[in-house]
Amino acid sequence: MTKKAAFLLIGLLAxxxxxxxxEGWGSIGGGVNLDGGRFMGQVQLGLDASLGETMFAGFGVxxxxxxxxxxxxxxxxxxxxxxxxxxRMFSAEARLGTVTKGGSKIYVLGGYSNLGLKADASxxxxxxxxxxxxxxxxxIGAGWQIPVxxxxxxxxxxxxxxxxxxxSTHTLAPSIGISF
Numbered sequence: 001m002t003k004k005a006a007f008l009l010i011g012l013l014a015x016x017x018x019x020x021x022x023e024g025w026g027s028i029g030g031g032v033n034l035d036g037g038r039f040m041g042q043v044q045l046g047l048d049a050s051l052g053e054t055m056f057a058g059f060g061v062x063x064x065x066x067x068x069x070x071x072x073x074x075x076x077x078x079x080x081x082x083x084x085x086x087x088r089m090f091s092a093e094a095r096l097g098t099v100t101k102g103g104s105k106i107y108v109l110g111g112y113s114n115l116g117l118k119a120d121a122s123x124x125x126x127x128x129x130x131x132x133x134x135x136x137x138x139x140i141g142a143g144w145q146i147p148v149x150x151x152x153x154x155x156x157x158x159x160x161x162x163x164x165x166x167x168s169t170h171t172l173a174p175s176i177g178i179s180f
Contacts, residue, residue, distance in 0.1 A: 032171070
């Protein structure tokens, strides 16, 4: 269902006269996963289309590495430690927002997200690790993009991710990018 929605959005943008005012973008950034306080990183590509003087809509895809981490001691037996750590992450999201007179973009975002997690359990200096398990879900958030020169921008986004099995993440991610 999510793939159909993404193709519908692409189709609507392609059929729209706003596509003539479309702008591609790419960004790379890092940030902090607020669940565990570890660093994360992501690369994104996308397209924004003007919806008049002050509004825009767009979509983007991203791939990165999550910094989520949660550990518990004495889970199975006294002295053990079990940790669940974020691994890879993928996203396909839509954006809708406004453009200020200075060219900044303020927007909300939402879409499909997939998070990979792996677990480590240590008992008496013996560690057992699991493979990466993927959790599908959705992400929502908000962002602020500020132009720095003609084609370069700085962006910061907050993103909440909700995944299967009750897994969720909170991320604050600044990035730098280019428009083309």
